[in-house]
Amino acid sequence: MDEKKQFAKRLRAAMIAAGHEPRPSVLEKHFNARYWGRSVTxxxxxxxxxxxxxxxxxxxxxxxxxxxxxxxxxRYGLTGGTRQAAKSMGIRAPHWDSIAATDQALIQAYLSLPEATRQHLRAFIAALR
Structure with missing residues (x-):
């Protein structure tokens, strides 16, 4: 799959993880409300x-x-340091693209949390096992 298609997949997954429908109208509205430059169409x-x-x-x-x-x-997906962070969480998928988009979004959302919050979530997940 080409680079642009991979980016689109990650963007849609991130929107879903953040609680937004991955639709152009939603993206346009939220993006333009935050962007300081010329509005995007x-x-x-x-x-x-x-x-x-x-x-x-x-x-x-x-x-x-x-x-x-x-x-x-x-932009690039999990590579380098972010891939190491995923491995430290016990994710053993060598091919990030083989993980469902919703799971990718969840992992990306998790990685963006402060360390203290991630520790609490790890303890919670461990208790569920």
């Missing part, structure tokens, strides 16, 4: 969600802040 955000284009870095930062994910995770 419905067509532009639709292209992001369809995997036809990737936003510029300053727009990617706004998306990441809004969706509570690291910009590099949104």
């Amino acid at each position: 419905y067509q532009a955000v639709r292209r992001w969600l369809l995997g036809l284009s990737i936003p510029a870095q300053e727009k990617l930062q706004v998306l990441a802040d809004w969706l509570h994910v690291e910009p590099q995770v949104l």
Whole structure:
């Protein structure tokens, strides 16, 4: 799958994890409310969600802040240090793309939490086993 399609998949998953429907109208409204530059069009955000284009870095930062994910995770997925963090959580999937989008979004949301909150969640999950 190409880079733009992978980005779109991560963007949709992050929107779902943040409690938003992955629709262009939703993305356009929330993005433009936070972006300090020229507003983006419905067509532009639709292209992001369809995997036809990737936003510029300053727009990617706004998306990441809004969706509570690291910009590099949104842009590139789990690689390097973020992959190590996933392994430390017990995730043994060598191919991130083989994980369902909703699970990817959950993991990304978890990784964006403060360490103290992650510790509480780990203890809670351990108690459920």
